[in-house]
Amino acid sequence: MEPTTSDDVRSVSAEQFHSSLRGRRLIGNAAVVLFFLSTLVGLATLAALIIDILIDGLPWIDWDFLSTYPSRRPADAGLRSALFGTLWVGGLTALFTFPIGTATAIYLEEYAPRNKLTQLIEVNISNLAGVPSIVYGLLGLAVFVFLLGMGRVIIAGALTLTLLVLPLLIVAGREAIRAVPDSYRQGSLALGATRWQTVRHVILPSALPGILTGTILAMSRAIGEAAPLLAISGLVFVTFTPGHPFERFTVLPIQIFNWVSRPQLDWQHVTAAAIIILLLVLLSMNSIAILLRDRFQRRSEE
Amino acid sequence: MELAKPWRRLIVIGIIAVGIVFLLAACNGDSSVSDSSGDTGLVGTIEIDGSSTVAPISEAVAEEFLAEYPDVRVNVGVSGTGGGFKRFTVGETEISDASRPIKDSEAEIAAENGIEYLELTVALDGLAVMVNTANDFVDCLTIAELNEIWKPNSTVDSWDDVRAGFPSDDLNLYGPDTESGTFDYFTDVVNGDEGVSRSDYVASSDDNVLVRGISGDRNSLGYFGYAYYTENASQLKLVEIDGGNGCIAPSDATVADGSYAPLARPIFIYVDVAKLRAREELKAFVDFYLDNSPTLVPEVGYTALSSYAEEKNRVEDAYTGT
Numbered sequence: 279m280e281p282t283t284s285d286d287v288r289s290v291s292a293e294q295f296h297s298s299l300r301g302r303r304l305i306g307n308a309a310v311v312l313f314f315l316s317t318l319v320g321l322a323t324l325a326a327l328i329i330d331i332l333i334d335g336l337p338w339i340d341w342d343f344l345s346t347y348p349s350r351r352p353a354d355a356g357l358r359s360a361l362f363g364t365l366w367v368g369g370l371t372a373l374f375t376f377p378i379g380t381a382t383a384i385y386l387e388e389y390a391p392r393n394k395l396t397q398l399i400e401v402n403i404s405n406l407a408g409v410p411s412i413v414y415g416l417l418g419l420a421v422f423v424f425l426l427g428m429g430r431v432i433i434a435g436a437l438t439l440t441l442l443v444l445p446l447l448i449v450a451g452r453e454a455i456r457a458v459p460d461s462y463r464q465g466s467l468a469l470g471a472t473r474w475q476t477v478r479h480v481i482l483p484s485a486l487p488g489i490l491t492g493t494i495l496a497m498s499r500a501i502g503e504a505a506p507l508l509a510i511s512g513l514v515f516v517t518f519t520p521g522h523p524f525e526r527f528t529v530l531p532i533q534i535f536n537w538v539s540r541p542q543l544d545w546q547h548v549t550a551a552a553i554i555i556l557l558l559v560l561l562s563m564n565s566i567a568i569l570l571r572d573r574f575q576r577r578s579e580e
Numbered sequence: 581m582e583l584a585k586p587w588r589r590l591i592v593i594g595i596i597a598v599g600i601v602f603l604l605a606a607c608n609g610d611s612s613v614s615d616s617s618g619d620t621g622l623v624g625t626i627e628i629d630g631s632s633t634v635a636p637i638s639e640a641v642a643e644e645f646l647a648e649y650p651d652v653r654v655n656v657g658v659s660g661t662g663g664g665f666k667r668f669t670v671g672e673t674e675i676s677d678a679s680r681p682i683k684d685s686e687a688e689i690a691a692e693n694g695i696e697y698l699e700l701t702v703a704l705d706g707l708a709v710m711v712n713t714a715n716d717f718v719d720c721l722t723i724a725e726l727n728e729i730w731k732p733n734s735t736v737d738s739w740d741d742v743r744a745g746f747p748s749d750d751l752n753l754y755g756p757d758t759e760s761g762t763f764d765y766f767t768d769v770v771n772g773d774e775g776v777s778r779s780d781y782v783a784s785s786d787d788n789v790l791v792r793g794i795s796g797d798r799n800s801l802g803y804f805g806y807a808y809y810t811e812n813a814s815q816l817k818l819v820e821i822d823g824g825n826g827c828i829a830p831s832d833a834t835v836a837d838g839s840y841a842p843l844a845r846p847i848f849i850y851v852d853v854a855k856l857r858a859r860e861e862l863k864a865f866v867d868f869y870l871d872n873s874p875t876l877v878p879e880v881g882y883t884a885l886s887s888y889a890e891e892k893n894r895v896e897d898a899y900t901g902t
Contacts, residue, residue, distance in 0.1 A: 350640040350880055512629060512663075515639045515656035517646050526625075526655055536658065539632070539786050542811050 328557075335550030343551060347517040348533070352544035357552055359516040360533035363432070364501060364559060366520055367529055370436035371443065371500045372493070372563075379444050379496070380489055383451030388477055407445035414442040415506030423510060433523040435510045442506060443496035450495060454488025455481060483574065490571040494564045501560050504531035530556045622649050624861040629657035630664025630677030631761050633805060634847050636880040637703060638677055641869045644876065648868075652861045661761045662686075668850060671695055674862055676850040679705065679761030680768075696853040698898045700866075700891045702873055703882040706806035706835040706844040707766055710816040714798045717746055720820040720827035723842065726770045729753070729801070734778045739799070753781035754793045754802030760785055762805055769842045791815060806830045806844075807881030835883045847882070853898050866895055 346356030382403075390396040418438025428434040458481050466476040507529050514536035516528045530552060537549040628638050635658045642654035659667065661678045668676035669690040681699065682690075690697060709726065711718050717739070725743060729736045729751070739746035756763040758775065768774040782793050787808040794800040795815040809816060809830075820827035823841045834840035849869065856862050870888045877884040885891070 348639070349643055350636060350876075512657035512659050513655050514635070514658050515642060515654075517642070518653050526627075539788065540636075 331550045331553050334547050335552075335554045338547050338551035339554060344555070348515050352542065352548045355537070355548050357530065357533055357555065359519060360528050360530045360552075361555065361559070362519045363516070363527035363529045364531075364556075366432045366523065366527065367435045367439060367507070368497065368501050368559070368563060370433065370523060371439040372497055374436060374440040375443055375447055375496055375500075376493055378440070379447030379492070380451055382444070382448045383455055383489070384477060384481070386448070387452050387455040388473070388481065403445050403448050407449060410505075411442055411503055412505040412509065414438055415509030417441065418506060419509050428524070430511050430513075430526060431524045432520055432527045435507050435527065435529070436523070438506050438510055439500040439503060442503065443500045446496040446499060447489075447492045450492025451485070451489045454485040454492065457488060458484045486574045487571045490567050490574070494567045494571075497563055497567070498560055501563065502531055502556070504529075504535050508532055508535070530559065622861040622864055623651045624859060625653040625655070626675065626862055626865055627655050627657075627673045628675040628677060628849075629659050629667050629673045630850075631661040631679040631847070632658040633661075633679040633705060633761055634677035634702070634849065637847075637873070637877055637882065638675070638849070638869075640876040640880050641865075641872055644872055645865055645868050649861065649864065652865070654865065661764075665850075668697070668852070669693060669695055671852070674852055674855050674859075675866075678848045678850055679845070680764055681848065682850065694854075698851045698853050698856065698894065700849050700851065700870070700894065701846040701885060702849050702869065702891075703847050703877045703884060704835050704844055705847050705882055706830040706840055707762065707769075707803055708806045708809035708830055709801070709803045709819040709821060709843070710794055710809060711802075711819055712794060712798045712800045713815065713817045715800075715817055718801075718817075718819055720822055722822040723770060723824070726821075727772075730755075730767070730777055731771050732776055732778055750799045751801060752797050752799050753778075754790045754797075754800055755781050755783060756787070756790070756804055757783040757785045762803075765845050766803055766843075806835065810881060832878075832883050836886060844883075851895075851898075856895075856899060857901070863895075863899060867892070870895065 343356050344361060345358055346354065347358055348360075349355045386396065386400065390399075415438060418434060418441065422428050422434035422437050423430055462480050462484065463476055466480045467473075471479070511527055511529075511532065513526060513528045514532060516526065518525075520527050534549055534552045534556065537545050537552060626642075628642070635656055638656050642656055646652065646654060656677075657664075661680055664673070664676040664678065665682060665686045667673045669686055670693055676697075682697070709721065721742075728734060729742060730753075736742055737751055738748050739751050740748045742751065755766070755777075758777075763777070764774050767777045771777060782790075782802075784790055784793075787804050790802055790804050791808070791812045794802045795812075801819075809818060818829055820829045821840065821843055822828070823843070825839070825841070828834055828840050830840045830844065835844040838844065851862075851866055856866065870892050873888055874884045
């Protein structure tokens with residue numbers, strides 16, 4: 279390289295610096311605009327859908343809509359049986375999924391030896407999260423309904439959904455446990471705590487917010503599923519409120535699926551109203567989990 | 581110990597939540613019992629599954645039946661005609677909704693399982709063939725022309741392939757998907773063999789999708805149930821059908837008297853005879869079904885039979901075992 283005077287260096291670099299700064303700012307701004315537009319794609323679609331549903335459905339929602347059974351007349355149709363079915367199935371699924379999923383995540387992260395078998399299990403769980411939900415429906419139909427002889431009842435639906443959403447919770451739970459700093463573990467063990475005490479008093483409290491986030495995602499998926507439960511239950515017209523887990527049932531997504539396929543215009547409004555109720559059930563279930571999460575987040579930060 | 585507290589609380593919250601759920605459930609169980617007057621004395625559960633074409637009729641009947649017999653439970657599913665027979669022929673359901681007669685293969689399974697059944701015609705359903713409202717050259721098509729259009733590997737892809745004199749515009753087809761009883765029926769009548777059809781058309785099990793497709797495409801031709809046409813008549817142009825006796829448009833009258841041949845069909849319910857004899861509530865339900873069909877069938881968009889007397893007689897015969 280030719281030696282240059284210090285003056286040259288200064289002038290050249292200053293010029294380059296100036297022009298490239300402008301370019302960099304431009305690129306930076308362009309990126310912000312691009313990211314914002316990307317966000318808008320999702321948000322605008324969601325907003326359009328929700329506004330459309332609200333306009334169509336809100337006038338149809340009243341107490342009767344929640345407390346009466348389905349009817350052939352759109353004006354009389356209600357979703358009491360579907361609403362209770364969804365609460366039953368959703369509640370039981372949460373009850374089954376949370377402990378099993380958390381336990382699996384703890385085992386895989388904290389106890390499982392690093393060998394081929396563990397690797398196989400891990401790969402399988404990740405793959406299971408991507409299996410189409412109808413496959414779980416058919417599995418549930420074969421195993422719970424027929425093989426175990428439960429019949430087409432709530433508990434069979436809840437167990438099927440548990441299988442469906444377990445991989446989601448396990449993956450999220452493992453991420454949360456992995457995010458707990460290793461120094462916590464080492465500190466606890468150094469103080470003489472056993473492995474179980476470390477898991478119970480150190481790992482779990484700090485991982486719990488992440489695990490609860492995973493539960494939110496898993497339950498949202500479970501509540502919105504129609505295909506597997508259509509295979510298990512298949513009912514669209516139920517006129518009783520299920521009282522125990524061994525009764526026949528229908529759920530909101532199945533009821534919506536049935537109503538949306540009817541030709542009369544009024545059914546589209548009833549469908550929109552049912553979708554609003556489904557969203558509300560989802561939001562309220564999630565807000566419970568979010569409340570719990572915030573509680574634990576504060577505590578573990580104290 | 582500080583960190584253990586939230587856990588204890590979570591467990592307590594969990595137990596309370598479960599308790600509330602069961603309490604609510606128990607309350608509901610109680611109230612549903614006390615709600616019902618119970619003066620009719622009939623109790624039991626009747627499970628109906630099968631065709632989504634017939635389901636609206638069964639639902640309407642069930643709704644009215646339950647107003648009179650509140651202690652009987654009637655559940656209606658929509659697994660499709662074939663899916664319904666799968667459950668009916670192993671004794672899982674009491675009644676199967678069907679938009680076509682039972683197949684030999686299905687009847688064999690029923691015989692193997694000792695299921696004796698009674699076929700009852702409950703309504704008539706016409707198939708409507710439709711084009712876009714902007715289409716001003718198609719008024720009537722023959723079954724032979726429909727066959728040319730819909731047969732497997734059909735080479736018809738523009739309107740002048742259908743009939744000389746039609747414009748050379750593209751022809752875009754819309755129809756029900758292969759799971760549908762309507763598809764089975766149309767292919768049987770038009771193509772001579774059930775389930776045989778060209779496959780390069782827009783297929784949907786949702787008739788609303790087909791309505792939107794046909795009404796939004798000026799070169800469209802499609803078919804689905806006449807009941808769905810009447811709900812969307814303003815958006816579609818009905819095509820008359822020449823089944824050999826001149827051009828006839830489907831209407832309640834031409835469907836009922838059989839002149840809209842061959843695109844009008846009967847739809848059925850199948851009743852398990854052994855259960856019909858053994859269970860009073862099922863007999864009451866089937867009687868109620870036939871007694872109320874004349875008013876309920878038109879209300880959900882189908883054509884009622886001119887008389888249900890013959891079907892009622894067959895129920896009595898099956899019930900008494902003659």
